[in-house]
Amino acid sequence: NGTIEVGPGPFKMSFSSVSGQLIRVFSSKTGTDIPIQQSYLWYGSSTGDAADAQASGAYIFRPNGAPPTAVSRSVPLKIIRGPLVDEVHQQFSSWIYQITRLYKDKDHAEIEFTIGPIPTDDGVGKEVITRLTANMATNKIFYTDSNGRDFLKRVRDYREDWNLQVTQPVAGNYYPINLGMYLEDGKSELSVLVDRAVGGSSIQDGELEIMLHRRLLADDSRGVGEALDETVCVKDACQGLTTRGIYYLSVNPSGNGAQWRRTAGQEIYSPLLLAFSHQTEEVWKAS
């Protein structure tokens, strides 16, 4: 029926075989089923304008006011299946590659992103996000961690302790993410955990976005004195950085996601340590 279901265990995802896009995420273990779309977009970085000379830079996130540009509307799929893990490989563009992994006994999906080098030959600095869009009535509310600890309630365009004048509708609603963020609509929770510090927000109800990579062309005049435009070179050939990381996605009934966020969060932060040795089993056991 135009959809492809993946996942060898109770946690599954459906993708459109036409557009290649994620359609829904469901867990037969918890009975949660949420229609979700996932996409990559980039904000064009401001280099300053007549009203305000402030440019986006290392300290300052200031998009140029235009809506973020979607990297692609449809994406080719490659599905790899097996008894332990199913993988969905997607090339969103020449510089964005993603592998979604669903393991047999896991309550989440593992999404590995590879982003870069971000092209800047059009003269535009770019701040790349991934956006999850779910049909959830979240009433401007989302939750982000506080330095890896308790998740705190955030309300878009609102601060409890002062009268907020919104001048930056996107950047002004961004929060630092060290552990993760989630949405809740009274019925279900959509949670994301990260393996590194990122920025994140919910710019529209039911939507969750995290910023994964930035490459900028202007200095923000806050002291660093350089544009955020690091390169890496092999011999004399230099290119912008490529970032590779993982974020983790889970769905739970409302009020039940904390258990996963706390335990999986610890396991992401403290992974198993692997050490290899060339020995035969017999020699190893003898010693």
Add this chain to the structure above:
Amino acid sequence: LSTTSLGDAMGLAQHHDAVSGTAKQHTTNDYAKRLSSGSSKAEIVVNLALSCLTSSNKQCASPSTNFTQCNLLNISYCPPTEDESFGESLVLVLYNPLGWARTDFIRIPVNDDQLSVRDSGGNFIESQLVELDNATSNLRKFYVEAYLGISSKEKPKYWLVFQVSVPPLGWNTYFISKGAGADGTGTGSKSHMSTTATPE
């Protein structure tokens, strides 16, 4: 042998410019270099500690086991597992730094599709081979040369995936050896090759 230089590098990296990424490039390079150097030294300490921990000789005066770790596993660079001549058997020791028992999935890059995995009791466990994707091989080729200054040898062909369990604040051993096919041939092997589909 100490972890002091990693501690020092971590200390320097608490500067607000290091935490937020607002240092000048040459300063960022210095933070990275110190962290890398400290991490390499700490790795030697951890390898020695593991060798003592897993040895029946508790005096641990001259550990008999040499361990290596793979810090570029995310781009599929792991010399001990890629080497086709890794001999009769490769020993993998896993340490769990958390206070609860864990099961997890391990992925290591390999060149051989005739491998099987056994647990510490010698029982074959289920494993799956996944073909390495081009994005990872390209990343590996570029960054191994950029970071290590060496031309990467031929890429590994597969990820070998298997499930492990490790006790709280403890360790477990797994053995990876040749001689059993991914098609399930070989006595007791539970190795599987993934199937691939590319919908139009």
